[in-house]
Amino acid sequence: MGGKVTCTLGEVKNRADFIVYWGGNPAECHPRHFTKYTLMQKSKFLPRGRKDRTVVLVDIRETKSAKAADHFLQVRPGKDFELLTILRALIKDQKVSEEQVAETGLSLEVLKDLIEKMKAAKFGVMFFGMGLSMTRGKHMNAAALLTLAAEMNAFTKFVAMPMRGHGNVTGADVIMRWQTGYPFGISLNRGYPRYNPGEFSTVDVLVRGDTDCAFIIGADPGATMPKPAIDHLAKVPTIVLDPHVTHTSRLSRVHITTAPAGIAAPGTGYRMDEVPMPLKPALQSPYPSDEEVVRRIRETIALRPDWMTNQPQMIEAQI
Amino acid sequence: MELKVIENATCTFCGCVCDDIELHADDVRIHQAKKACVLGKSWFLNHTAEKKYPDALIDGQPASLDEAIEVAANHLYEADMPLVYGMSNTTCEAQKECVAMADLLGALLDSHTSL
Numbered sequence: 001m002g003g004k005v006t007c008t009l010g011e012v013k014n015r016a017d018f019i020v021y022w023g024g025n026p027a028e029c030h031p032r033h034f035t036k037y038t039l040m041q042k043s044k045f046l047p048r049g050r051k052d053r054t055v056v057l058v059d060i061r062e063t064k065s066a067k068a069a070d071h072f073l074q075v076r077p078g079k080d081f082e083l084l085t086i087l088r089a090l091i092k093d094q095k096v097s098e099e100q101v102a103e104t105g106l107s108l109e110v111l112k113d114l115i116e117k118m119k120a121a122k123f124g125v126m127f128f129g130m131g132l133s134m135t136r137g138k139h140m141n142a143a144a145l146l147t148l149a150a151e152m153n154a155f156t157k158f159v160a161m162p163m164r165g166h167g168n169v170t171g172a173d174v175i176m177r178w179q180t181g182y183p184f185g186i187s188l189n190r191g192y193p194r195y196n197p198g199e200f201s202t203v204d205v206l207v208r209g210d211t212d213c214a215f216i217i218g219a220d221p222g223a224t225m226p227k228p229a230i231d232h233l234a235k236v237p238t239i240v241l242d243p244h245v246t247h248t249s250r251l252s253r254v255h256i257t258t259a260p261a262g263i264a265a266p267g268t269g270y271r272m273d274e275v276p277m278p279l280k281p282a283l284q285s286p287y288p289s290d291e292e293v294v295r296r297i298r299e300t301i302a303l304r305p306d307w308m309t310n311q312p313q314m315i316e317a318q319i
Numbered sequence: 320m321e322l323k324v325i326e327n328a329t330c331t332f333c334g335c336v337c338d339d340i341e342l343h344a345d346d347v348r349i350h351q352a353k354k355a356c357v358l359g360k361s362w363f364l365n366h367t368a369e370k371k372y373p374d375a376l377i378d379g380q381p382a383s384l385d386e387a388i389e390v391a392a393n394h395l396y397e398a399d400m401p402l403v404y405g406m407s408n409t410t411c412e413a414q415k416e417c418v419a420m421a422d423l424l425g426a427l428l429d430s431h432t433s434l
Contacts, residue, residue: 200429216404239394301392
């Protein structure tokens with residue numbers, strides 16, 4: 001997601017007077033997001049706190065987060081991309097027909113009112129969750145929202161930020177971007193990184209049966225992935241590193257117990273706004289850290305003869 | 320028993336990564352996680368320093384860490400198209416090691432982001 005128009009949560013806390021949550025339920029999934037960063041905090045620029053902020057929730061159903069919002073827009077499931085594209089047209093005063101708007105489950109009047117409020121804001125922010133990025137349209141939905149945020153800057157300050165789930169998934173993006181240039185869905189099988197979600201993303205790789213050995217760390221695909229993907233994990237040698245014996249461990253060939261990060265293992269974790277945080281472990285684990293185990297596996301592999309360099313797909317072999 | 324107090328501890332349950340948690344812990348478990356939300360509390364209180372599981376399992380049988388590392392390295396080295404996946408509930412330092420290992424293996428590399 002390099003190139004997105006974004007900011008830190010500190011800026012949101014101090015400046016954002018217009019907040020949109022799109023396809024997320026922070027009241028239940030990120031319980032302190034409202035109180036720490038978005039709704040309740042008072043600041044120099046927003047001295048009355050909640051009263052100085054307008055909050056909009058866009059979702060397919062009225063979740064608990066709707067209670068915290070000033071406006072709730074119920075979008076028809078699978079119509080996020082259409083709605084975002086209509087908003088992009090409306091901010092530029094392009095013509096949009098009633099029928100096109102009706103398809104999204106909302107009315108032109110509501111959307112025009114929303115646009116007016118967005119343009120009147122001093123600092124707008126759009127948080128988007130998996131309800132946007134993991135439904136029909138997937139990363140194209142996220143791209144549409146990021147584009148809307150970028151285009152809103154013709155009128156006022158506007159930013160966008162993903163509501164990341166699992167603890168350090170942001171860190172995974174950051175580290176992969178730093179080391180390979182791409183955030184996820186990478187293949188290194190030609191000796192250099194290539195990026196293609198849909199081809200190299202794990203669910204697709206597993207469902208097609210395109211891998212013959214899986215190394216799983218800090219994740220439990222055995223509990224979350226579709227059945228054909230899990231079946232393939234059980235078929236190939238799978239190696240799991242986890243503080244617990246998980247669903248994936250049970251179908252794996254090798255499970256290694258490691259110390260839980262942040263509780264018994266030190267290190268760094270990234271917040272959803274890409275601010276790195278030092279972890280302060282409270283306990284001493286009888287198990288080694290993930291870092292140590294992965295390093296030892298890598299060092300063991302490195303002792304064996306290199307088979308990659310002379311392969312026909314390598315750049316060296318092709319020139 | 321005297322509890323150790325850790326101030327401004329970091330919670331890595333969700334993407335908020337709150338860094339203002341006050342933990343009260345003894346040698347084995349965390350007893351209190353002040354300022355944490357319900358998700359954070361259960362995250363901190365459900366992990367202990369007990370030795371609940373074997374160091375490693377190979378084909379479902381308890382094994383030593385050294386054996387498991389050897390077998391894991393073998394499987395990965397022998398594979399034509401290994402996959403390195405996950406990396407969410409771990410540290411950046413471990414993630415960096417994962418990327419280095421995937422590079423060495425010529426592997427597929429992916430995180431929860433793609434799910």
